[in-house]
Amino acid sequence: MAWEMVVGLEVHAQLRTRTKIFCGCPTAFGAEPNSQVCPVCMGLPGALPVLNRKVVDYALKVALATNCRVAPVSRFARKNYFYPDLPKGYQISQYELPILEHGWIEVADDAGSPKRIGITRIHLEEDAGKLLHPEVPGADYSLVDLNRACVPLVEIVSEPDIRSPGEASRYVKKLREILVYLGVCDGNMNEGSLRVDANISVRPAGTEAFGTRAEIKNLNSFKFLEQALRYEYERQVDLLETGGEVVQETRLFDSHRGVTVGMRSKEEAHDYRYFPDPDLLPVVIEPGWIDAVRDSLPELPDAKRARFREAYGLSAQDADLLCSSRDLADYFERVAERHGDPKAAANWVMGPVLRQLNRDEAPPLADAPVPPGRLADLLALVRDGTLSNNAAKEVFDEMWATGRPPADLVAEKGLEQITDTSALEAQVDAVLAASPDEVAAYRAGKKKLMGFFVGQVMRATRGKANPQAVNQLLRSKLEGG
């Protein structure tokens, strides 16, 4: 029998606000443990939470970019459970009335055709703290760091529309790209800014009813997401084909062994005793607020890719690469506009610029030592014949290393091409005079010798002669006289 994989994903994305969702503590990553805390995020009795307006702003941006409906009224609820990293004994989340619902984004299915993946709901919640397990021999305790407690999250819950590991990973990539473009999440999976839980079940292909699902928690890379789904699919199919049954449970992915492991039976919502949080007012969104956010929305990745193909005549592949980040796309556009030749700008940005950026410890593009205007200046020197393409690459690397403008470096290194024919004529004459046999052979029809003559002139000028000018001069001397 053929089996079909059915997957729904829950993506938790940390919002990049400066301060936490219910208090004024900073959210910066990597600070000294418990240095960014206050009575509210430590859960001290009597401390009252106040909603950060920026969090709602960000949620509205996400709504517009994922085709979600914004609830005019939503509400925070308490999700009760015990864990040492949760100081209040409950997490403030949203349950019956989430802020966003009924959206979708488009991804490619395995055959490459566009497919809509539904978004059931998106709700706001606070993050928990973090447990630190000291690496001390014999340590029988753990430590709690509450810096992350109360950092704002959105949880994006998809419909069970995903049918393969590849689709799952393209969906998360697309979502991540949108969140990063919007500037609401840094998308950094290593630091836990984006975490994925996957609900997966299998059913006989062609049937409608869902099988029993398992939830795999905390997948923090695209590779692990795909591996975990592949493994879990095989495991469930094996169980069903050998007369066993799938139990509804929460599982963990062991990335060293590439397997999922049962952790606990899956909780039902009633296990959490959700109830509205009496300390927080309902969130009321006036339509005017949504309009204001819409006006501030940046161009989204799909629209930008389409525009780059149209306006600059770029291939789909080049447009994809240049739009892989908003900074890179902006950089390219500024070079292209100033230089006027988008193809040349694209080649330079995808070549030398990306090569520098992909090096270890490269600065973010916004602080790049070669700003777009400088690169355009360099390209202008290539266009007007002052620099050969190869010399320009050398100058570019020097500009990147020193932050100096191209004209200075070209003058200092004496890299200007010699295009002035009167300056080249003496060299050409000298080369021809030194090779009488080759000249005779050329004139007798051995035209391939042109390469030899050009090479000699280039050597004599230490590579600085403009090859086109040399070609022209040689041709007129060999064939004209």
Ligand SMILES: [Zn+2]
């Ligand atoms: Zn705080």
